[in-house]
Amino acid sequence: MQNTQTIIMFVVFIGLLYFMMLRPQKKQQEKRQEMLGNLKKGDEVVTIGRLHGIVDSIDQETKTVTLDCDGVYLVFDLSAIGQVKPSKEANEEKVDSDKKVEE
Structure with missing residues (x-):
């Protein structure tokens, strides 16, 4: 009887571990891969070092990205990108499309 309860508690613990830690981490990795893609x-x-810049070019073969930081061009690994903000053109297009929908 005691062994059965221990096994059940162990299985429940592993299940909780999966749903509370591993599954969200996997979703976060997929979201990051989509962002970089x-x-x-x-x-x-x-x-990830908190340097702000604008993407000038992307080399998928070497997985590097070149950033324009006020006329200084820096090359980073693609994995060094921590956050992507939409480009100004994309924001303008979204505003234009929102206006068209309202009309």
Whole structure:
């Protein structure tokens, strides 16, 4: 009887561990991969070192990205991109499309 309860508690613990820790982490990784996959020239980004810049070019073969930081071009690994802000053109297009929908 005692062994059965211990086994059940262990299985429940493993299940909770999966749903509370591993599953959300996997979703976060998928979201990050999607963000990096949608990265394009002109996007404003923030690196993991908190350097702000605008994407100038992306090299998928070497997985690097070149940032324009006020005329200084810096090359980073794609994995160094921490956050992507939409480009100004994308924001303008969204505002224009919102206006068209209202009309």
